Amino acid sequence: xxxxxxxxxxxxxxxxAAGKVDVKASASKNSIPPEKVGLDGNFDESGLAKRVAKxxxxxxxxxxxxxxxxxxxxxxxxxxxxxxxxxxxxxxxxAKGVEGASSVNRVPNS
Numbered sequence: 001x002x003x004x005x006x007x008x009x010x011x012x013x014x015x016x017a018a019g020k021v022d023v024k025a026s027a028s029k030n031s032i033p034p035e036k037v038g039l040d041g042n043f044d045e046s047g048l049a050k051r052v053a054k055x056x057x058x059x060x061x062x063x064x065x066x067x068x069x070x071x072x073x074x075x076x077x078x079x080x081x082x083x084x085x086x087x088x089x090x091x092x093x094x095a096k097g098v099e100g101a102s103s104v105n106r107v108p109n110s
Contacts, residue, residue, distance in 0.1 A: 001063060003056045018039075052094070
């Protein structure tokens, strides 16, 4: 299934399948903050989180662990269970590499 469809639904996976979006071009053309550019290049309140979820899928990180992706502005929030600790560092590096991410916060699921 993957992180993208698991967290955001099949429709977002279909948008992602259409091709990689140029975040900088979409942001400047449409006056959208980079963290709000969605998978299709249009405004999306959760655009950064969706693009991070897609990047995690592309990096081959298993969605079978307790790891969730959210955003607060341009900060990526990785919420995790103890079973995700083995992939947490890799997930953080992937998230930092996504256009529009200014920082990454890890939040243990309590």
